[in-house]
Amino acid sequence: MTKRQIQFLFVIPAVFVAFLLVASLFSILQFSVREHVPGSLVVGGFTLDNFGRVLRPVYASVLRTTMELALSTALLTLVLSYPLAYALARVPSKAIQSLILIISITPLFTGDIVRTYAWLIVLGNNGFVNSTLMALGIIERPLQLMYTQLGVTLALVQYSIPVMVMVLTTAIAHIDRNYEKAAASLGAGPVRVFLKVTLPLSTPGIIAGVITIFAWTLSAFATPQLIGGGKVMMLSNMVYLVGFSSFDFPFAAVLSLIGLVVSIALLVAMNWSSRRVEKMGLH
Amino acid sequence: MKAKHKKLLARTGATVLITLILLFVSVPSVVVIMSAFNSTAILSFPPQDLSLRWFERAVTYRDFQRGFINGLIVTAWTSGIALVIGTALAYAIDRFQFRGKDLLETILLSPLVIPHFTIGLGVLMLASQVSMRGSFATVILAQVILVLPFVLRSVYVSLRNLDRRYELAAASLGASPLQVLLRVDLPLLLPGMFGGWLFAAILSFNEFSAALFVTSHATQTLPVAMYTYVREYTDPTMAAISTIFIVTTSITLVLANRFLGLRKVLAIEESK
Amino acid sequence: MMLDSTTCTATAPSVSAKHAVRLDGIGKSFGDVTALRDVWLKINHGEFLTLLGPSGCGKTTLLNMLAGFLTPDTGEVFIGNDCVTEMPPHQRDIGLVFQNYALFPHMSVAENVAFGLKMRKIPREEIRRRVAEALENVRLGAFGDRKPRALSGGQQQRVALARALVIRPRLLLLDESLSALDKNLRSDMQVELKEIQRRVGITTIFVTHDQGEALSLSDRIAVMAHGEIQQLSTPAEMYRSPANSFVASFIGDINQIGGMVERIEGEEALLVLGANNLRLAVPLSRCQGVKAGDGIRLFVRPEHLRLTQEGGQLRGILRARSYQGTHVEAFLDVDGADLVRVRLNRPGLAEALSQGAELGLDIDAAECLVFPQEDKQP
Numbered sequence: 001m002t003k004r005q006i007q008f009l010f011v012i013p014a015v016f017v018a019f020l021l022v023a024s025l026f027s028i029l030q031f032s033v034r035e036h037v038p039g040s041l042v043v044g045g046f047t048l049d050n051f052g053r054v055l056r057p058v059y060a061s062v063l064r065t066t067m068e069l070a071l072s073t074a075l076l077t078l079v080l081s082y083p084l085a086y087a088l089a090r091v092p093s094k095a096i097q098s099l100i101l102i103i104s105i106t107p108l109f110t111g112d113i114v115r116t117y118a119w120l121i122v123l124g125n126n127g128f129v130n131s132t133l134m135a136l137g138i139i140e141r142p143l144q145l146m147y148t149q150l151g152v153t154l155a156l157v158q159y160s161i162p163v164m165v166m167v168l169t170t171a172i173a174h175i176d177r178n179y180e181k182a183a184a185s186l187g188a189g190p191v192r193v194f195l196k197v198t199l200p201l202s203t204p205g206i207i208a209g210v211i212t213i214f215a216w217t218l219s220a221f222a223t224p225q226l227i228g229g230g231k232v233m234m235l236s237n238m239v240y241l242v243g244f245s246s247f248d249f250p251f252a253a254v255l256s257l258i259g260l261v262v263s264i265a266l267l268v269a270m271n272w273s274s275r276r277v278e279k280m281g282l283h
Numbered sequence: 284m285k286a287k288h289k290k291l292l293a294r295t296g297a298t299v300l301i302t303l304i305l306l307f308v309s310v311p312s313v314v315v316i317m318s319a320f321n322s323t324a325i326l327s328f329p330p331q332d333l334s335l336r337w338f339e340r341a342v343t344y345r346d347f348q349r350g351f352i353n354g355l356i357v358t359a360w361t362s363g364i365a366l367v368i369g370t371a372l373a374y375a376i377d378r379f380q381f382r383g384k385d386l387l388e389t390i391l392l393s394p395l396v397i398p399h400f401t402i403g404l405g406v407l408m409l410a411s412q413v414s415m416r417g418s419f420a421t422v423i424l425a426q427v428i429l430v431l432p433f434v435l436r437s438v439y440v441s442l443r444n445l446d447r448r449y450e451l452a453a454a455s456l457g458a459s460p461l462q463v464l465l466r467v468d469l470p471l472l473l474p475g476m477f478g479g480w481l482f483a484a485i486l487s488f489n490e491f492s493a494a495l496f497v498t499s500h501a502t503q504t505l506p507v508a509m510y511t512y513v514r515e516y517t518d519p520t521m522a523a524i525s526t527i528f529i530v531t532t533s534i535t536l537v538l539a540n541r542f543l544g545l546r547k548v549l550a551i552e553e554s555k
Numbered sequence: 556m557m558l559d560s561t562t563c564t565a566t567a568p569s570v571s572a573k574h575a576v577r578l579d580g581i582g583k584s585f586g587d588v589t590a591l592r593d594v595w596l597k598i599n600h601g602e603f604l605t606l607l608g609p610s611g612c613g614k615t616t617l618l619n620m621l622a623g624f625l626t627p628d629t630g631e632v633f634i635g636n637d638c639v640t641e642m643p644p645h646q647r648d649i650g651l652v653f654q655n656y657a658l659f660p661h662m663s664v665a666e667n668v669a670f671g672l673k674m675r676k677i678p679r680e681e682i683r684r685r686v687a688e689a690l691e692n693v694r695l696g697a698f699g700d701r702k703p704r705a706l707s708g709g710q711q712q713r714v715a716l717a718r719a720l721v722i723r724p725r726l727l728l729l730d731e732s733l734s735a736l737d738k739n740l741r742s743d744m745q746v747e748l749k750e751i752q753r754r755v756g757i758t759t760i761f762v763t764h765d766q767g768e769a770l771s772l773s774d775r776i777a778v779m780a781h782g783e784i785q786q787l788s789t790p791a792e793m794y795r796s797p798a799n800s801f802v803a804s805f806i807g808d809i810n811q812i813g814g815m816v817e818r819i820e821g822e823e824a825l826l827v828l829g830a831n832n833l834r835l836a837v838p839l840s841r842c843q844g845v846k847a848g849d850g851i852r853l854f855v856r857p858e859h860l861r862l863t864q865e866g867g868q869l870r871g872i873l874r875a876r877s878y879q880g881t882h883v884e885a886f887l888d889v890d891g892a893d894l895v896r897v898r899l900n901r902p903g904l905a906e907a908l909s910q911g912a913e914l915g916l917d918i919d920a921a922e923c924l925v926f927p928q929e930d931k932q933p
Contacts, residue, residue, distance in 0.1 A: 007379045011387070014372035018390040021428050024405030025397075031408050080304050087301050101545055102536050103305045106312070109532045111489025113506040114525040117513055118311030121318055121522065128314045161308055178657035184644035185622055185651035186671030186722060190293065193645075196670075200661045212396075219398035221492035226513065236400040236492065243404065243496075252404060259398040267396050287641060 025260065031253035043250055050254045059238065063258070065149070066234045069224070070217040072153050074210045077160040078168075081209070084161070085168030086198075101165075108162035112222035119155040119227055120146070147231040155223045160213045167212060171205020172198070204277045211270045215263055235259050312529045319522035337523035347524060350508030354488050356419065357504055361426040362484035368427070369434030369483075370476055374468075377442045395432045402428055403496030410497065417499025425497045426487045433486065434479035441475025478543055485535065489528070572635040575600045575758035576621070576726060581630035583616055583782075590616040591627070592782040598760065603752055605761045605769040608779035609805070617779075618730055618762045623647050634725055645674070650719030650757075654731040656711045658703035664714050665690070665699035671722035689721040690714075692751070709740045716748070720755060727752070729761040733768060745772055766806050770794065778802050799843070800926045803854045810860070812853045812892040813928070816845050824925065828853060830890030833868055835920055842925040850928035857884065857898035859919040867915015871895060873908055887914060 032051070035044030053059065084104050091097055107115055122128045123145035130142040145151040175198060183193045221236040228237065235255060243252035322334035341347060375381070376388060394402060403425060410421040445468065453467045454460075491506040498507050505524075513521050539545055576598040583591040591613045598604050606614040619625040620632055623644030631640045639647055658667050665686050672682045690696050693713035703711055712732065719727060733741050733748070749772055752759050763769055769776050770790040778785045778793065778801075786798035797803035804811070814828035823836040824845065837853070845851050862885060871887035874894060883899045885908070897916065908914065 007375060007381060010371040010375040010379070011381060013368040014375075014387060014391060017368060017427060017431060018387055020409070020424060021390060021394070021402075021405075024402065024409045024428075027408035027412060028401070028405045080307065083297070083300050084304055087297070098540055098545075100301065100305065102533070102540060103309050105545070106529070106533055106536060107308060109485050109489065109536060110312070110525075110529050111506055112491040113509045113513070114315075114489070114528045115311065117509070117521050117525055118315040120513070122311050122314050128310070158308055158311065161304075176655070176657060178653045178655060179659055181622070181624060181644070182651060182653060182657040182659070182718075183670065184624075185647070185649055185728075186718065187645050187648075187674035188670075189643070189645045192674065197659060201659075203661075215396040215398075219400065219492070221400050221495070222510065226510075236398060239400050239404060240495070249408065253408070256398075256401040256404045259401045263393075263396045263398060263401075267393070290643075 028253045028256050028260070031250050032257055034250045036248045036250045039247075047250075050250050053251060054254060054258065059255070062233050062235060062238045065232060066218065069149060069153060069156065069232075069234060070214045072149075073156040073160055073217045074213040076153065076157045077164045077213050078206065078210055080157065081161050081164035081168055085165050085172055085205075088165065088169045089172040104165050105162040107158055112159075115159060116155060116222045116226045119151070119158070119223070123151045123154070123227065146227060147229045149232050152224050152227050152232050155227050156217055156220055159220070159223065160216055163216060164209045164213055167209040168202065168205045171202045171208075175201045204274065207273045207277070208270060211266050211273070215266045218259055218262060315522050315525045316529065318519050319526040321519055321522075337519040338527075340518075340520045341523040341527070344512075344520065346503075346508040346512065347505065350503055350505035353419075353498075353502055354504040354506075357422050357426060357502075358484050358488040360419075360423045361430060361487040362480050364423070365427050365430045365434045365483045365487075366476060366480045369431050369479060370438045370472070373435050373438035373442055377439065391435065392432045394429050399429065399490075399492035400496065403493035406493070407496045417497070417502055419502055422494065422497050422502050422504070425493045426490060429490060429493060430483035430486050433482045434476075437479030437482060438472060438475050441472050445471050474543055478539070481535070481539060481543075485532065489532075572633075574598060574633075575602065575635065576760070577633040578617075579631045579633070581617070581620065581627045581632065583613075583620070583625065583627050583629075589782050591620075594630070594782075594784055596777060596784065596787070598758060599774075601756045601758055603749070603759045603761065603772060603774045605763060605773040605776045606779055607763060607766060607769040607776050607805075608785075609764055612779040613782040614762045614764075614779050615730070616782075618728055618760070621726070621760060622649055622651055622728055648722065648725050650722060650724035650727040652712075652715045652719050652727070652729045652732040654734055656703075656715040656732075656735075658711055658714055658718070660703060662703075663699065664695065664701050664703060664706070667703065667714060668699075668718045668721050671718065675722065685721055689717040692720075693717045708736050709744060712736065712744055713747075716751065720751075720757070724757070727757045727759040729759065731763055732761070734763070734765065741768075748772070770806070778805060780805075795922075797854075797924065800852060800854065803924055803926070807856060808896055809854050809856050810892065810895045812855070812889070812895075814851055814853060816842075816847050816849045816851055816925075818847045826851065826853065826925065829869065829892060831870070835868065835918060835923075837920050837923050837925055841921070841923055843927070845925055845927055851925050852928055854924040854926065855918055856922065857896045859922040860895070860897045861917040861919070862897050862899060863915040863917060865915060867917055869895075869916040869918070870913060871916060873910055873912045873914055875910070876908075887916065889916070 031043060033046055033048060035047045036050070037044050054063075081104075084100060088097055088100055088104075091100070120127070124130070125142040125144075125146065127145075129145060130139070133139045134142070145154075179197050179201065180193050183197045184190075188196060218235065220234060221240070224232055224234040225237050225240070228234070230237075233241075235258065239252045239255045239259075242248050242255060319337055320333045320335070322332040322336065372387075372391070376384060406421060406425040406428070407416065410416050410418070410424075415421050449467050449471065450463050453463045458466065488504075489506060490504075491510065494504050494507050495510065498504060503511075509521060509524060536545065574597045576596070578594055578596040581591050581594040583589075594613075594617065606617060608614045616625060620627055621634075623639065623642060623646075626641060631638055633639065634647065634649075658664075659670070662670070668686045668689050669682050672685060677685075686699070687696065690699055693716055695710060695713055695717070698706065698710065698714075703714065706714065712735075715732070729748075733744055736744055745768065761769075761772060770793075773790055775787060775789055776793050777787045780801050786793060786802045788796075788798075793802065793806055797806060800811075803809055812828050814826050814833075817825045817827050817834070819825070819839070820836075822839050824839055824842050826835045826837060827833070828835055835853070842851075869889050871889035873885060874888050875886040877884045877886070885897045885899055886894045887897060889895045895916065
């Protein structure tokens with residue numbers, strides 16, 4: 001076998017998968033410009049009308065909700081993940097590190113449905129939070145947590161913490177401890193060492209983490225589907241509703257394309273910011 | 284002495300903060316496990332009587348059984364295919380120069396940011412154009428696309444950490460390129476490959492969003508069956524099967540941490 | 556603990572401190588590993604003191620204690636009159652220069668130098684003046700706006716020094732600060748570092764594993780091994796009269812020959828050396844804790860051996876020659892010793908010799924050192 005043939009053998013299966021992925025995304029594009037024939041799975045002829053429908057208030061509000069949830073989830077996740085990542089990178093005890101790591105990344109691996117179901121019984125009217133608060137006499141009537149943006153956000157944040165922790169821990173672990181020692185020797189107390197040195201030096205991780213979680217949340221489906229219960233709708237839920245309730249695949253395709261475009265924009269933003277960060281000489 | 288007190292105070296504060304965040308992360312799982320042992324059909328806290336009846340119902344429920352088997356089939360194929368393709372590509376990216384390398388890498392890593400439902404819908408539409416809707420092949424394709432980036436990343440990190448001098452040493456001792464690959468590279472990459480495979484298998488078995496779009500009733504995986512169940516019933520059978528998921532996953536993670544080092548598998552830390 | 560805290564506050568603040576730094580019985584363990592064992596050390600004002608030793612000897616642990624990153628298990632650390640044992644690093648007023656300089660990558664050179672002044676809430680106008688002055692001092696006046704990355708290794712080193720000195724610290728700590736530079740630059744920096752240190756007159760503690768650096772820079776050297784100070788003295792004293800076998804073999808090149816003490820006669824010890832029972836009389840002042848009948852090791856530096864073609868106290872076979880520019884080193888296989896290293900100041904002689912030739916060696920007995928056989932080894 002020549003070297004070229006070996007290379008071909010190593011690369012061609014991946015090319016095949018990449019081709020199918022591109023073909024899938026292209027199918028969406030293809031469906032998006034076809035007429036919807038109500039009551040039928042077969043699509044009609046070429047049209048651009050589907051794109052115009054996006055501007056209707058109901059879809060615009062779904063888009064706004066999606067963006068709001070993605071942003072608030074990303075920021076709240078950042079705030080909750082940073083202490084965990086900092087501890088993971090800096091606590092000397094291996095046992096405590098493992099404990100924190102395993103607890104904080106388990107949600108990533110239990111899957112959407114299990115995690116979302118868990119939140120259902122935590123947030124429900126007879127759920128854990130309300131039962132506990134009522135038993136303690138803090139509230140008299142159950143709080144409405146289900147079908148609210150707050151409930152969806154809480155569940156999404158828990159889902160997003162593992163990924164954010166992984167990104168941030170990598171960033172913090174790569175900071176040379178001598179920078180912190182140098183700052184301390186120059187008179188900076190622990191708080192100022194953190195604010196002036198550690199935090200700025202972990203900026204690349206923070207940017208990457210926030211963008212990743214933003215994209216990650218755009219992709220969320222089960223959580224808003226079950227906890228939002230149709231009252232809090234994200235793009236994914238609307239795609240499912242349009243596609244599988246009214247079988248309007250052309251319009252579902254249009255909505256999916258929006259998700260795709262936003263994701264690609266985020267990817268570009270991430271590349272751009274990491275180049276900027278490189279220029280700043282941080283990594 | 285004052286400094287010592289301050290330090291103690293700061294440490295206590297940090298411990299409390301970390302514990303609270305970890306509680307937030309883990310409370311849902313704990314609540315699920317608690318309610319799985321509840322004997323009544325209606326959720327209530329704290330549980331009234333302990334019982335295993337929901338576990339019994341969960342493991343005998345036909346849709347769950349079928350979903351479990353389907354899930355195993357899909358997961359086995361998905362993780363196997365992703366491992367082979369991902370390892371080969373990671374090697375090619377690290378070692379070869381070829382046209383369109385960056386483009387190929389970008390396309391195959393893009394599922395990390397493209398919404399799952401977009402990929403699910405895309406694969407569904409592609410499949411329906413070639414009349415393969417709901418087939419296992421379609422489900423497996425969607426899953427391979429989704430988990431491939433993880434295998435790629437895991438093997439790629441191992442490759443980057445592999446000291447090229449071992450290969451040079453083997454070659455200088457008379458090993459042919461193929462022998463170098465099989466006797467030097469492969470054994471050294473095995474931990475990274477296993478980590479990537481494990482990652483892929485767990486994600487594939489638990490994947491829901493894309494699976495909901497591409498599976499039919501005959502090929503539905505366990506998470507899809509669970510989703511259907513949760514929409515129709517409210518009894519703790521779901522809690523029971525969730526408990527099984529949570530416990531299995533936790534044990535897998537603890538073992539992976541013990542034997543592989545999770546930090547390395549997750550590429551949080553580059554081994555030197 | 557009670558006792559310690561009493562000691563800690565015992566010094567009267569009104570009396571000006573006799574020593575710039577004082578370590579009183581410092582001990583530290585990490586788990587089962589003892590890093591420092593009962594270390595006592597007094598450092599004079601304005602002194603350049605080097606902590607020298609192989610990795611794991613405890614020098615870095617000691618530095619971390621002086622800087623405040625570690626707290627000793629036992630003992631107290633004094634800087635001037637203040638007991639700083641428990642004081643956190645940011646209150647200590649210490650300048651610290653790291654091996655990799657640790658210049659903040661997200662700040663410009665000037666911001667790096669200004670950092671310590673900002674932490675001290677010094678007025679902006681004064682900060683600007685002092686930063687400019689400090690950069691001028693290390694000949695980097697024009698580089699304030701650059702990022703540290705854009706500077707060469709030597710320039711980064713000087714920025715790090717300026718950053719440490721601009722806060723007018725009570726003590727300057729240098730942690731392997733020259734090791735990251737390449738060889739030529741390093742000797743230039745040695746001269747510059749020493750010059751700046753003398754000009755500022757600051758008490759300096761330098762940690763290194765490089766004995767050459769230690770010898771050329773220090774007023775005094777503390778050689779450390781196994782968590783203890785093996786010897787504390789001036790470089791010249793350290794080189795000529797090492798306190799034990801460890802120091803003897805760690806500082807400079809030295810040959811070892813095994814043997815025993817036959818008897819003590821007046822001011823001399825009569826030794827029997829090597830396989831050929833060479834007899835050698837060494838002044839008792841050059842022998843440490845030996846008595847008649849003891850097994851010993853004789854230490855002799857290459858420059859204290861003389862090569863002869865005929866005769867000689869020891870006979871050996873020439874195995875290798877190594878050209879060193881200013882001199883030639885010859886390696887001889889002598890029975891009862893490892894390869895013996897000899898320094899020849901006349902390169903011509905060595906070239907005339909062929910490998911495998913049998914040659915004689917004369918030992919300058921007055922410069923030899925004798926330690927008991929079981930003395931500390933590196």
